[in-house]
Amino acid sequence: MLQSVQENLQRLVATGNTELLKGLGHGIEKEALRADSQGAIVQTDHPVKLGSALTHGHITTDYSEALLEFITGVSTDVSESLRELTELHQFAYRNLGNETLWGASMPCKISSVDEIRIAEYGSSNIGKLKHIYRIGLESRYGKMMQTIAGIHYNFSLPEAFWPVWKGVMGSSLSDQDFASDRYFALIRNFRRYSWLLLYLFGASPAVGKEFLKGVKHQLQALDDHTFYGPWATSLRMSDLGYSNRAQEGLNVCFNHLSTYATSLKQAINTPHAPYAAMGVKVDGNYKQLNSNVLQIENEYYSDIRPKRVTYSGEKPVHALIERGVQYIEVRNTDINPLLPIGIDLVQARFMDAFLLTCLFAGEETLSPAECATVARNKSLIVNEGRKPGLMLDTPEGEVTREAFATEILDQVARVAEILDTIHKTNLYSRAVIEQRKVVADPELTPSAKIINALKESGLSYHEWTLSMSQQHQKLLESEPLNSEVEANLVAQSNASLAEQRAVEAADTIEFDEFLEAYLNG
Numbered sequence: 001m002l003q004s005v006q007e008n009l010q011r012l013v014a015t016g017n018t019e020l021l022k023g024l025g026h027g028i029e030k031e032a033l034r035a036d037s038q039g040a041i042v043q044t045d046h047p048v049k050l051g052s053a054l055t056h057g058h059i060t061t062d063y064s065e066a067l068l069e070f071i072t073g074v075s076t077d078v079s080e081s082l083r084e085l086t087e088l089h090q091f092a093y094r095n096l097g098n099e100t101l102w103g104a105s106m107p108c109k110i111s112s113v114d115e116i117r118i119a120e121y122g123s124s125n126i127g128k129l130k131h132i133y134r135i136g137l138e139s140r141y142g143k144m145m146q147t148i149a150g151i152h153y154n155f156s157l158p159e160a161f162w163p164v165w166k167g168v169m170g171s172s173l174s175d176q177d178f179a180s181d182r183y184f185a186l187i188r189n190f191r192r193y194s195w196l197l198l199y200l201f202g203a204s205p206a207v208g209k210e211f212l213k214g215v216k217h218q219l220q221a222l223d224d225h226t227f228y229g230p231w232a233t234s235l236r237m238s239d240l241g242y243s244n245r246a247q248e249g250l251n252v253c254f255n256h257l258s259t260y261a262t263s264l265k266q267a268i269n270t271p272h273a274p275y276a277a278m279g280v281k282v283d284g285n286y287k288q289l290n291s292n293v294l295q296i297e298n299e300y301y302s303d304i305r306p307k308r309v310t311y312s313g314e315k316p317v318h319a320l321i322e323r324g325v326q327y328i329e330v331r332n333t334d335i336n337p338l339l340p341i342g343i344d345l346v347q348a349r350f351m352d353a354f355l356l357t358c359l360f361a362g363e364e365t366l367s368p369a370e371c372a373t374v375a376r377n378k379s380l381i382v383n384e385g386r387k388p389g390l391m392l393d394t395p396e397g398e399v400t401r402e403a404f405a406t407e408i409l410d411q412v413a414r415v416a417e418i419l420d421t422i423h424k425t426n427l428y429s430r431a432v433i434e435q436r437k438v439v440a441d442p443e444l445t446p447s448a449k450i451i452n453a454l455k456e457s458g459l460s461y462h463e464w465t466l467s468m469s470q471q472h473q474k475l476l477e478s479e480p481l482n483s484e485v486e487a488n489l490v491a492q493s494n495a496s497l498a499e500q501r502a503v504e505a506a507d508t509i510e511f512d513e514f515l516e517a518y519l520n521g
Contacts, residue, residue, distance in 0.1 A: 001189065001362030005411040008360040009418060011168050018422055023158030024352060025327060026081045027074045030335070030342060031149035033102040034066045039466035040109040041147070042066050042099055043117060049095035051493030052500040054121040054130070058088060058492065063134055063146035065117040068092065068101065074154075078348045085341050090481040091489045093473055103469035104337040105236045106207040107147040109462045116143040124504040125514035129289070136288030136295045139278050144211060148241050149335055151343055154307070155355050156327035176324040180257045182359060183306055183325040187254050188366050189358035190304050191374050193408050194332060195381040195392070197354065199401070200435050201347055202233030202385065203334040203446040206454060206461045207240070215240065222451075225460035231384035233447040234334050237303065238382040252300060255365040261321050264300065267293040268317075290519060303332035315521065330355070336446050337465055338453075340472040350431040353416040357408070360415065370395065386442035405439040 012018055034042045046053050046061055053061040062069045070088040075081045102108040110116060118134045121127030137146055162179040171178050206228035217240060219227035235241055253259040269292060276291040289295040297316045308319040308326040335342035373393045391398040409432060416428035438444045457464050
């Protein structure tokens with residue numbers, strides 16, 4: 001399948017339209033727990049100076065009141081996206097008082113799940129819906145899993161690219177259907193090869209002892225307060241973190257938009273006996289939005305999703321069906337505690353080249369057997385990805401981790417050359433070269449660096465991560481924040497608070513009626 005990359009790149013070059021790849025769209029969503037000076041999860045409200053978590057376009061919360069989420073705008077320059085993400089961090093730090101942003105994916109100190117406050121969004125019907133959805137997540141999966149943080153990397157091709165590429169491929173589909181079809185090809189190839197991203201950038205090999213309370217695991221004790229996987233790369237993406245283990249009965253198909261939408265809709269509308277046994281509204285209080293396999297689409301935990309910006313009140317799956325795939329959301333990226341904002345430009349440039357490689361690779365659909373192979377490779381990498389002599393599965397049989405990685409990187413390097421040419425740089429190829437070094441030497445992976453740093457410091461996971469988080473905070477606070485940017489963010493925060501009040505004042509029906517209309521819409 002990877003052999004298709006060079007041929008397809010040559011086809012694109014022959015059209016004279018490689019410049020279209022300058023229009024790649026980027027957006028980054030990054031979560032971060034608010035922690036106190038001792039590294040414990042905070043109990044405080046979402047800071048009012050950061051605006052309304054319900055209506056602010058760039059600063060919100062995810063599962064818990066303490067879990068901030070920063071959302072950049074869309075930019076064709078990924079360095080601009082990282083600059084904006086940095087500014088959002090700087091603005092937050094100026095308004096957090098004595099709190100800090102936890103700089104890792106696996107959570108800060110949480111002595112009891114009672115310390116995890118579910119996010120609140122005010123008294124409006126839509127605010128209540130968001131809150132109850134999260135109560136449902138607690139009922140179904142527990143609170144602790146929801147405290148894990150990550151980075152979502154949103155990626156798109158420019159609209160002008162699709163008619164050109166459709167002509168090259170000789171497709172008779174409409175532009176919209178062709179774009180969706182190719183985004184799903186990208187998604188399938190991502191699932192085949194994204195184990196490499198987990199090896200290269202996985203940054204959650206250790207976790208605090210409290211996280212594993214009552215959980216069966218095979219991790220080893222690093223000290224009295226820390227467990228780790230000696231060869232692990234990303235516990236966040238293992239069965240201990242965000243995985244489909246809790247949704248193993250689902251069979252969401254990524255081969256086509258139609259099958260994806262059908263399988264998701266089925267999950268949203270299919271009752272699930274264990275959830276029904278919990279009850280939906282018990283003693284006048286909601287425990288979940290409904291008792292179906294999924295309450296809403298977002299409950300499905302996938303490491304990559306097809307996406308489309310929705311209209312107000314529109315369900316994501318309806319938007320995809322009506323208007324097609326607009327971009328893809330990569331969800332398997334750990335927060336790197338060694339970096340001030342958890343990700344850097346080298347990683348982002350590599351991501352661009354990697355995702356284009358997935359687009360230009362083969363179009364073969366995923367069979368159930370290959371899906372099982374993909375799942376095995378992912379499990380091997382997240383749990384023991386740095387293990388010497390590790391073998392991975394391919395349709396042609398087992399290969400070494402290094403050989404498989406090199407095969408992928410050889411094709412990513414071809415894409416990087418194209419990106420270097422159109423951007424008049426060598427930074428994309430240099431990003432690939434850096435990853436070749438990491439493939440050759442597992443000690444260069446973030447996961448190995450973190451384990452080594454923990455051992456050398458003599459600190460627990462919580463102590464070391466708190467120290468790193470505070471260092472990053474001091475660094476970003478010491479750097480100037482553009483006064484216009486800060487003034488604009490203050491204005492956005494104030495406007496979002498006013499907008500939330502307006503939303504609350506505009507409600508005209510009771511929540512039960514609102515929920516029924518939403519679920520049946």
